[in-house]
Amino acid sequence: MTQLGEIQQAILNDDLGAVASLDVPEAYRGVTVHKDEADMFQGLESRDKDPRKSLHVDEVPTPELGPGEALVAVMASAINYNTVWTSIFEPVSTFKFLERYGRLSPLSKRHDLPYHVVGSDLSGVVLRTGPGVHNWKPGDEVVAHCLNVELEGPDGHNDTMLDSEQRIWGFETNFGGLAEIALVKSNQLMPKPDHLTWEEAASPGLVNSTAYRQLVSRNGADMKQGDIVLIWGASGGLGSYATQYALNGGAIPVCVVSSPEKAEICRKLGAELIIDRNAEGYRFWKDENNQDPKEWQRFGKKIRELTGGEDPDIVFEHPGRETFGASVYAARKGGTIVTCASTSGFMHQYDNRYLWMNLKRIIGSHFANYRESWEANRLIAKGLIHPTLSKTYSLEDTGQAALDVHRNAHQGKVGVLALAPEEGLGVRNHELRAKHIDGINAFRNV
Template structure:
């Protein structure tokens, strides 16, 4: 895994002038999937992502006028890379072909390989001649994963409504490499008190959680709201817990093990419930009677602890939990969902939705305004990273496998160009004020 001259200059801390003297390499080291492998898991029970995620050098694309080349110091794993690597629910090469129809610059994405990954922190090393916003070589940045079409009029209202794509999932040139290509409109300042790997862990999950719970486009959580969060120590769940607590709500977390119970309490959950207490072992979410039984048991526990049913249910688990979510939300309450990691086909008793005037809100990613508001909270130390483990880039397949098998907590990080953990901190005073115990909670719990 040889590092080219430009990448080495970044690692050595070169300033803007020195970075400008280095040529952008013709290719770079990355983890990617290949279209030749899309049928490899047909008829296979265990679709092991370690078999489909390749490692090697890929061609460097030409930068569009509004794009920036970022030397990736660290990245993080999201479940969308699992979907990419098992080629389900459909191969993401179809997304690349669809994107390529938009025109010249988008056509670069349609390659036989796709560099995956949707979270990154790094250094700006090259820019297209149309980049605005005050960005310069050497800037330390994190990347919003929302890839928006700025020529779509709907973007002026909300880029998500305009069909924003997930960078590194529905686009190419993602974060699992020595470099990534992003639009300048996707850049945010890196929180100065965080290391590269801590900063990389935040954008996708924290931004998604912010939109789901806080934004006008989501559940519009109020102070005092009781919020039930499935998977409270997972990547999305752990940020959700923090936003609820930070906003004056009452987080009720559901977890899957005794070890995660204590972590959820340390994170800020007022109430912690183990799924085993609910009789959910092996449940697929498709038995109406059992759904109601679980819902009644869950509702009784929550009412005994906080005195009421949940105002908001935060569900990214999907098929196994969604029927219970609809049942257990209070009358006129809200279920907000952003994904379905256990299956897309949700079954629920609609009487408990319409007769009790509940709402279901679909939420997907975050627009740039939401990402910036979220990043501001991270910069001020109000929201902490949920990084639990870190792998080198050469072991991306193992890192993604950890997420695929749900044997992780929080977020799993990847060191790309950064030679070791703990680098990139430029405001140690703020870090000390926030406290290592808070910033490294998930590292110490695993």
């Protein structure tokens, strides 16, 4: 049996105490992009770029373990849009991130390689910890958030997201979670929710923490009870958590979706106010360069019909260029537009009169700090927020999983098995699971 096979068997046999005595393999399989292929899609439109052509499953050397770091045996991971960006080399090749990180120190030089092991989510078991790690030990079952910080400068010590060397692990660093082994900083680790399977536990990480900061945290929209929250893509990987946080926090979500099937998912979560943007036929852009304010007005009227005449206190933004003009228009006077992404384009346009004359605010929100991530994971562990996993792929089929996300042919989150040989493994607390099984499975087979 191989070294990785022995590690896998110990985990599957619940013999976690044996992990520390097993040798760490010199190499492992990981999903990679290659530096010499960074121009492979040149001249193609984004929609025509196929992640199946650029994502490879390679055997790669196990990285050196540094101070404050941990090696994790990855049981499962998940697809995020940043993996799609990496796979199609947009908006820039992530090798530029790795080169920049490699110049920081001799230790960070490890990340500057001709291949990039991707992935910003994981669930698994700690294999080894580096010098200075005291809170975690080999055999611990963990999930990881994706904030990578150095914290050597002053800026990050109030909010680690403001650290001058803040990066997203597996996107702006190497050795990510779509692999059999991952390298993380120990302050990325959090306890695995014990009522979830490996694939379920891996799926919330990035999007759950992002939604928590964007909507709940004082660093984001600081949502309160009774707030009306307009949520774009409310059944998607990010929006599905925003919908849950709105409902869980006493707010009133207005869920924007693109099909009856996605509307039904939102109803299963408990939402009542839903707009099917395709059924309504909204066209916020007349052409490539001009938006249609009449469509913003028609959209705002639809929202008020659902809410009894009220405009949104908060607009949960992430599509970007396609929707941003409508979002600024739709927010109530004094309202907040909080944005964390631009999946439809980074160059936003909006009518600033609706912003300044109505005292609205635009807040930029990017992932989450460790405390916010910990709180978001705690809510998962208590069964108050649920994973939104809809489908799981093998490591070998990661390219297809990324293509599904790229083409929006998915619901919720898409998982990937690494060392877990099949779905359904890793549950420790069956009683809590049984209590919340409908919520856990809300996105399954949709």
